[in-house]
Amino acid sequence: MNLDDLASSSGEWLRGSGPESDIVISSRIRLARNLADFPFISRATDADRAEIERILHGRIDALREAGKAPAESLYLKVSDLPEVDRQFLVERQLISREHANSEGARAVVIDPAERFSVMINEEDHLRIQVMQSGLALAEAWEQINKLDDLIEEQVTYAFHERLGYLTACPTNVGTGVRVSVMLHLPALAITRQIEKVFKSLHKINLAVRGLYGEGSQATGDFYQISNQVTLGQTEEELAKKVADVVPVLIDYERQAREFLIRESQETLHDRVSRAFGILRTAQTITSEETMSLLSSVRMGINLGLIGELQIPTVNKLLIHTQPAHLQKLSGMELDSSDRNIERASYLRRHLNGDNKGSAANN
Amino acid sequence: MKCQKCDRQATFHITDLIDGEPSELHLCEECAQAFLSPAQEQGQEMMPAMAGLLAQHLAVGETADELARLDQRACPVCGITFLQFRKQGRLGCPHDYVFFEKELEPLLVSIHDQTRHVGKVPKRCPHGADQQTQLIRLRREMKEAISAEEYEKASELRDQIRTIEASFREKTE
Numbered sequence: 021m022n023l024d025d026l027a028s029s030s031g032e033w034l035r036g037s038g039p040e041s042d043i044v045i046s047s048r049i050r051l052a053r054n055l056a057d058f059p060f061i062s063r064a065t066d067a068d069r070a071e072i073e074r075i076l077h078g079r080i081d082a083l084r085e086a087g088k089a090p091a092e093s094l095y096l097k098v099s100d101l102p103e104v105d106r107q108f109l110v111e112r113q114l115i116s117r118e119h120a121n122s123e124g125a126r127a128v129v130i131d132p133a134e135r136f137s138v139m140i141n142e143e144d145h146l147r148i149q150v151m152q153s154g155l156a157l158a159e160a161w162e163q164i165n166k167l168d169d170l171i172e173e174q175v176t177y178a179f180h181e182r183l184g185y186l187t188a189c190p191t192n193v194g195t196g197v198r199v200s201v202m203l204h205l206p207a208l209a210i211t212r213q214i215e216k217v218f219k220s221l222h223k224i225n226l227a228v229r230g231l232y233g234e235g236s237q238a239t240g241d242f243y244q245i246s247n248q249v250t251l252g253q254t255e256e257e258l259a260k261k262v263a264d265v266v267p268v269l270i271d272y273e274r275q276a277r278e279f280l281i282r283e284s285q286e287t288l289h290d291r292v293s294r295a296f297g298i299l300r301t302a303q304t305i306t307s308e309e310t311m312s313l314l315s316s317v318r319m320g321i322n323l324g325l326i327g328e329l330q331i332p333t334v335n336k337l338l339i340h341t342q343p344a345h346l347q348k349l350s351g352m353e354l355d356s357s358d359r360n361i362e363r364a365s366y367l368r369r370h371l372n373g374d375n376k377g378s379a380a381n382n
Numbered sequence: 383m384k385c386q387k388c389d390r391q392a393t394f395h396i397t398d399l400i401d402g403e404p405s406e407l408h409l410c411e412e413c414a415q416a417f418l419s420p421a422q423e424q425g426q427e428m429m430p431a432m433a434g435l436l437a438q439h440l441a442v443g444e445t446a447d448e449l450a451r452l453d454q455r456a457c458p459v460c461g462i463t464f465l466q467f468r469k470q471g472r473l474g475c476p477h478d479y480v481f482f483e484k485e486l487e488p489l490l491v492s493i494h495d496q497t498r499h500v501g502k503v504p505k506r507c508p509h510g511a512d513q514q515t516q517l518i519r520l521r522r523e524m525k526e527a528i529s530a531e532e533y534e535k536a537s538e539l540r541d542q543i544r545t546i547e548a549s550f551r552e553k554t555e
């Protein structure tokens with residue numbers, strides 16, 4: 021198992037199954053943890069960071085040898101990776117953009133099926149995350165809770181009796197938990213209701229982010245909804261708060277889709293068909309246009325307007341047409357205009373019926 | 383069904399979130415359009431900026447002199463000053479939560495609305511880790527001693543560090 025194998029595969033969380041997976045792409049939970057005997061990253065010297073990375077590497081190897089962590093999990097020193105590989109891991113949502121671009125010794129542990137990853141020396145010493153396809157927050161919590169226990173057998177976490185797990189930023193103190201679901205909400209965007217939805221979410225202290233986290237643009241109508249509060253409520257309560265709002269958003273999106281079908285079926289069908297047509301025939305195409313067209317196609321499949329394509333394929337294309345993925349898959353370094361040509365060619369290969377058999381691979 | 387805002391036929395049925403509770407709205411197309419059209423300001427500022435929050439809370443009841451004095455306070459373990467924390471929005475070590483407890487309190491209230499953790503507790507050190515915190519301080523002091531060429535002091539510190547580290551190893555094995 022290496023990074024190139026990872027590039028041509030596609031993670032468990034993209035498999036497009038699980039409850040409500042027409043609208044809920046994935047469920048994620050992350051925990052922020054710090055070692056009690058080191059300064060937080062902002063005050064850590066280069067030597068401290070290297071030492072933290074060395075210690076955690078050793079403890080994770082110990083877990084693997086004891087058969088408690090998957091033996092095939094990948095330990096990557098992010099600080100040693102070329103830029104395209106770091107970008108690749110960001111596109112795959114296995115590390116954050118901050119982790120890819122920061123300084124000093126840092127690493128990531130990756131489960132080959134992409135059910136979990138552990139960032140070392142991100143904003144906190146440890147950022148543990150678990151991913152699931154569809155709406156499955158309770159399962160995700162159960163898994164990450166176990167993973168956290170396993171790591172805690174090996175290290176002493178910074179913890180305060182009254183304040184809970186101590187984190188570099190006071191916004192994460194307490195549980196250190198961020199519970200999030202990624203939703204596909206194209207009809208709410210088309211009917212221009214999305215801003216209103218976001219405002220309501222802000223009012224109940226839930227955050228909305230784009231596909232690639234903090235500050236990223238919401239491309240292709242994909243949105244991450246997550247908790248902002250981390251102190252004073254249990255992890256289960258925080259997960260439940262996110263889980264409770266999701267069915268409302270799903271219902272809202274379904275109503276908007278029904279409205280579009282009822283009021284303007286031809287326009288909607290036209291939009292979906294044109295999107296599919298462009299994706300199958302374009303000779304050069306940007307990442308943004310691809311995302312936006314795939315979003316329409318994805319909705320079209322869910323509404324039965326496109327029959328010959330499956331959701332997992334679309335989910336995979338969303339990730340595999342990102343810049344670093346295209347370069348990893350083609351084995352070439354490509355500038356932006358070459359990438360647009362390669363992206364169009366990749367889409368034509370995967371979306372035209374004569375090539376169904378090889379769609380699973382590159 | 384009639385529109386809830388006028389007398390026309392309601393053709394648009396909206397589930398709105400009001401204070402987190404879903405509530406049904408039945409509107410005619412025109413009223414729905416007005417209801418749904420995006421408001422002027424963009425809700426782009428997702429997370430309240432830390433710096434802004436801090437400034438806001440520290441301004442209350444602090445004279446310029448008091449704030450200046452506060453800013454100079456430095457954590458004895460990692461050395462971060464309150465001013466540095468205010469500038470970067472990130473703390474320097476676990477002990478900062480103890481050392482700057484009073485200053486952080488209003489910030490925690492404004493972010494979380496709470497000041498007491500009720501979630502998971504680690505099995506290993508549920509009551510905190512003072513000895514571990516001392517290690518952070520000792521390592522920093524050792525580094526400073528070395529750069530000041532006070533080698534005798536540095537080696538004393540190194541021995542203290544080793545003693546504590548060895549006691550941890552005994553506990554875990």
Ligand SMILES: [Zn+2]
Pocket residue numbers: 385386387388389390409410411412413414
């Ligand atoms: Zn009306």
Ligand SMILES: [Zn+2]
Pocket residue numbers: 457458459460461462474475476477478
């Ligand atoms: Zn400190």
